[in-house]
Amino acid sequence: MLARIKNIMVPLSFGVVFLLLWESAVRVFDLKPYFLAAPSKIFEQFTKNTSRIWDATSVSGTNALVGLIIGTILGIAMSFVLSRFSFLNQLITPLAISLNAIPIFVLVAVLNNMYSITSEIPRRFMVTLVVYFIVLVNVAKGLTQVRSTHVELMRSYAASDIEILRKVRVPNAVPYLFTALKVAAPASVITAFVSEYFGGLQNGLGSRITSNIANSKNAAAWAYVLGACLLGLAFYTVSIILESVTRKGETK
Amino acid sequence: MSAVEVIGASKIFNQGKAQQVDALVDVNLTVNQGEFVSLIGPSGCGKSTLLRLIANLLEPTSGSLMVNNKTVSQARLDQDYGMAFQQAGLFDWRTVSKNIELPLELKGWDKEKRAARAAEMLELVKLPEFANLYPWQLSGGMQQRIAIARALAAHPPLLLMDEPFGALDEMTREYMQGELLRICGETATTVVFVTHSIPEAVYLSNRVVVMSPRPGRITSVIDVDLGAKRNEDTRAADGFFRNITAVREALRGTQAEHASANAIRGLEDR
Amino acid sequence: MNFARRVAYRTAMFIVSIFSVVAIWELYKIIGPQDGGKFFGVSVLPRANNTAMPHVSTMLSRYSRPEVRGSDKKIWAVVLSGAWFSLRLSLVGFFLGTTIGVGLAVLMARFKIVQRGLLPYLVMSQTVPLIALAPLVVSWGGKLEIGSFVWPRWLSASILGTFLAFFPIAVGTLRGLSSAPAAAVELMESYAASWKQTLFKLRFPAAVPFMVPAFKLGASGAVVGVVVAEISTGLKGGIGRLIIEYAREATGDPAKVFTAVFGAAALGLVMAGFVAISDVFLMRNRPKESSI
Numbered sequence: 001m002l003a004r005i006k007n008i009m010v011p012l013s014f015g016v017v018f019l020l021l022w023e024s025a026v027r028v029f030d031l032k033p034y035f036l037a038a039p040s041k042i043f044e045q046f047t048k049n050t051s052r053i054w055d056a057t058s059v060s061g062t063n064a065l066v067g068l069i070i071g072t073i074l075g076i077a078m079s080f081v082l083s084r085f086s087f088l089n090q091l092i093t094p095l096a097i098s099l100n101a102i103p104i105f106v107l108v109a110v111l112n113n114m115y116s117i118t119s120e121i122p123r124r125f126m127v128t129l130v131v132y133f134i135v136l137v138n139v140a141k142g143l144t145q146v147r148s149t150h151v152e153l154m155r156s157y158a159a160s161d162i163e164i165l166r167k168v169r170v171p172n173a174v175p176y177l178f179t180a181l182k183v184a185a186p187a188s189v190i191t192a193f194v195s196e197y198f199g200g201l202q203n204g205l206g207s208r209i210t211s212n213i214a215n216s217k218n219a220a221a222w223a224y225v226l227g228a229c230l231l232g233l234a235f236y237t238v239s240i241i242l243e244s245v246t247r248k249g250e251t252k
Numbered sequence: 253m254s255a256v257e258v259i260g261a262s263k264i265f266n267q268g269k270a271q272q273v274d275a276l277v278d279v280n281l282t283v284n285q286g287e288f289v290s291l292i293g294p295s296g297c298g299k300s301t302l303l304r305l306i307a308n309l310l311e312p313t314s315g316s317l318m319v320n321n322k323t324v325s326q327a328r329l330d331q332d333y334g335m336a337f338q339q340a341g342l343f344d345w346r347t348v349s350k351n352i353e354l355p356l357e358l359k360g361w362d363k364e365k366r367a368a369r370a371a372e373m374l375e376l377v378k379l380p381e382f383a384n385l386y387p388w389q390l391s392g393g394m395q396q397r398i399a400i401a402r403a404l405a406a407h408p409p410l411l412l413m414d415e416p417f418g419a420l421d422e423m424t425r426e427y428m429q430g431e432l433l434r435i436c437g438e439t440a441t442t443v444v445f446v447t448h449s450i451p452e453a454v455y456l457s458n459r460v461v462v463m464s465p466r467p468g469r470i471t472s473v474i475d476v477d478l479g480a481k482r483n484e485d486t487r488a489a490d491g492f493f494r495n496i497t498a499v500r501e502a503l504r505g506t507q508a509e510h511a512s513a514n515a516i517r518g519l520e521d522r
Numbered sequence: 523m524n525f526a527r528r529v530a531y532r533t534a535m536f537i538v539s540i541f542s543v544v545a546i547w548e549l550y551k552i553i554g555p556q557d558g559g560k561f562f563g564v565s566v567l568p569r570a571n572n573t574a575m576p577h578v579s580t581m582l583s584r585y586s587r588p589e590v591r592g593s594d595k596k597i598w599a600v601v602l603s604g605a606w607f608s609l610r611l612s613l614v615g616f617f618l619g620t621t622i623g624v625g626l627a628v629l630m631a632r633f634k635i636v637q638r639g640l641l642p643y644l645v646m647s648q649t650v651p652l653i654a655l656a657p658l659v660v661s662w663g664g665k666l667e668i669g670s671f672v673w674p675r676w677l678s679a680s681i682l683g684t685f686l687a688f689f690p691i692a693v694g695t696l697r698g699l700s701s702a703p704a705a706a707v708e709l710m711e712s713y714a715a716s717w718k719q720t721l722f723k724l725r726f727p728a729a730v731p732f733m734v735p736a737f738k739l740g741a742s743g744a745v746v747g748v749v750v751a752e753i754s755t756g757l758k759g760g761i762g763r764l765i766i767e768y769a770r771e772a773t774g775d776p777a778k779v780f781t782a783v784f785g786a787a788a789l790g791l792v793m794a795g796f797v798a799i800s801d802v803f804l805m806r807n808r809p810k811e812s813s814i
Contacts, residue, residue, distance in 0.1 A: 206754075335708075
């Protein structure tokens with residue numbers, strides 16, 4: 001119990017000290033708002049514009065969510081195919097790994113061109129693509145990297161490939177799926193967000209931040225950044241909750 | 253002057269809490285210069301804890317410990333002992349001779365002196381041709397010999413060993429026991445040796461210290477009367493089996509507590 | 523020998539997979555709907571016509587064209603210099619990120635209280651789109667003055683690279699520093715080694731297998747940060763700016779933007795290549811199992 005309080009109190013006090021330092025730095029050194037806005041000003045802007053920030057957040061959030069769901073489903077489906085055909089696996093894995101090194105989101109510039117200008121599809125497409133590869137690589141790993149003793153045991157029971165898949169490979173892949181989701185959920189928000197920098201509809205968080213800065217309303221821009229952070233945290237928290245719910249029955 | 257002096261040492265983990273464990277209670281032990289002493293007993297009897305108290309890796313809850321008439325903490329600072337563990341614990345990123353040089357580096361020896369000593373130690377453990385290989389290119393037995401060479405590199409008068417041959421196969425193990433006796437004979441090193449194996453303890457030791465758990469304590473000390481010179485024939489001698497039986501019977505007294513000791517396993521096998 | 527064969531096989535597979543992507547692209551152009559396809563009233567399928575999806579050969583042919591009519595500067599040269607510019611910014615970001623990341627990791631390994639207080643925020647910082655700060659940080663450029671030092675705009679882009687690079691490096695290094703086996707730590711204690719000696723003789727060498735993958739993530743993070751900063755603010759000179767510019771010309775010349783997109787991909791691969799080389803160098807004397 002004491003340890004738990006300590007676990008919360010230490011980071012909390014670090015956070016409070018940080019905010020206080022930030023606030024006092026802005027006041028003492030009289031920092032210009034274009035450099036750093038004071039936390040109190042940001043919070044003021046946040047409460048004043050709550051409904052507008054909420055609108056922008058829901059636009060970006062919907063794009064992220066749609067892409068996350070579709071990308072996860074496609075990723076899982078494809079990983080089953082890959083675990084069945086090792087040639088395809090060898091073909092796609094190096095591609096997926098090298099995509100990790102590439103700023104893949106620049107494809108939005110191309111995707112925008114493939115759809116009409118008012119479409120949200122390119123952004124969702126982009127999120128899907130990013131999520132797809134994260135899920136694919138991880139789940140495929142979970143399906144193939146099973147303990148050889150387990151497979152040998154199943155073979156000694158004369159189990160079929162389908163049975164081995166259901167009783168060994170799939171359970172083994174579940175933790176990998178959640179590892180992937182914990183990475184993919186924040187990544188989906190970030191991608192949705194960055195996609196807005198490429199033009200198109202100006203209704204999401206990313207566009208609002210740029211336009212507020214262009215108008216020198218930096219505290220307001222920070223307030224939208226705060227909204228973006230909350231959205232990212234919400235996605236991450238949900239992925240953690242999902243994980244703990246599905247793993248509840250499992251022995252530790 | 254005795255090599256190791258343990259006077260009324262106790263070690264209690266989590267004192268005053270629900271998970272309190274009396275790892276060692278009121279242990280007295282004297283190890284003489286040049287002596288080979290084994291600590292044997294079931295899991296949880298505190299033999300590794302006792303070794304770590306002597307090494308000053310743990311502080312005793314009460315009592316005092318001396319190594320070569322110094323406090324154990326001074327002995328540690330002076331590198332008066334070398335230590336070897338069940339895992340050879342060689343550093344993957346250092347060559348064999350650089351591994352042996354590690355304690356010398358920490359002592360601030362210069363390069364030529366270190367290299368000369370490493371070469372000398374490699375001769376001692378009969379692996380001179382492996383100086384520039386990396387540990388993972390060696391077999392388990394060879395790695396353990398390098399670990400012994402490392403432990404003896406600074407020529408400490410005392411060697412502390414925690415089940416050093418526990419991970420080796422039986423053939424390698426017997427070979428290593430012979431090598432250890434030869435090396436300690438040549439260097440006149442005192443050894444305190446923790447083991448699970450009765451024949452190993454008897455073959456190596458002048459004295460076998462039998463310990464029992466809950467609370468960890470010394471129940472008996474058996475003098476092994478096999479003489480100073482031991483070789484492969486010793487393993488077939490009548491005296492060998494007589495001593496093994498003596499140790500086994502002393503250990504049997506600890507059996508009653510064995511079952512309950514299993515419950516707190518894990519503390520000892522850190 | 524075996525190692526060389528495996529590398530050759532992987533490279534071959536990589537090339538085959540690139541060609542498969544090209545083949546799928548071209549195949550879609552043949553069978554896909556010219557004006558996009560609708561499912562349940564939502565246009566999901568992209569348009570397959572030459573304005574939306576140019577032929578791969580058309581994209582490649584653009585490299586040898588001049589950037590603007592009448593100019594003698596060819597597109598390949600422009601893309602190359604843009605990628606080179608962004609590469610330098612990414613390297614600055616990466617090195618700053620490495621310094622901060624490794625420094626934080628050492629601090630957290632040394633003082634448990636710092637780890638307790640800081641680590642939750644580091645983890646949190648990765649779940650929030652810190653990249654949202656890009657336009658803010660870039661707006662410092664030219665305005666912020668510290669003494670006689672005027673904050674250049676490009677430095678803001680590098681700082682964003684640092685933002686995205688330092689976290690994986692800090693976490694990976696921390697995990698690596700704590701990966702030293704208990705017996706090895708005990709051994710160092712038995713030598714009465716100081717904390718600093720243990721750090722340099724044991725913890726850092728033991729951390730290398732953890733730091734290399736962290737550097738890979740950090741390197742790609744640095745590239746992403748720099749390119750996003752360039753795109754969101756139109757910072758001149760880099761590959762991000764080129765992508766935005768060429769994307770605007772897409773109605774007239776849809777193939778042109780691909781030249782810059784490929785340039786960004788090459789940039790990422792070059793950064794990854796740097797880390798891969800250091801990987802081979804650092805892990806050359808390590809057991810082969812752990813190097814995978």
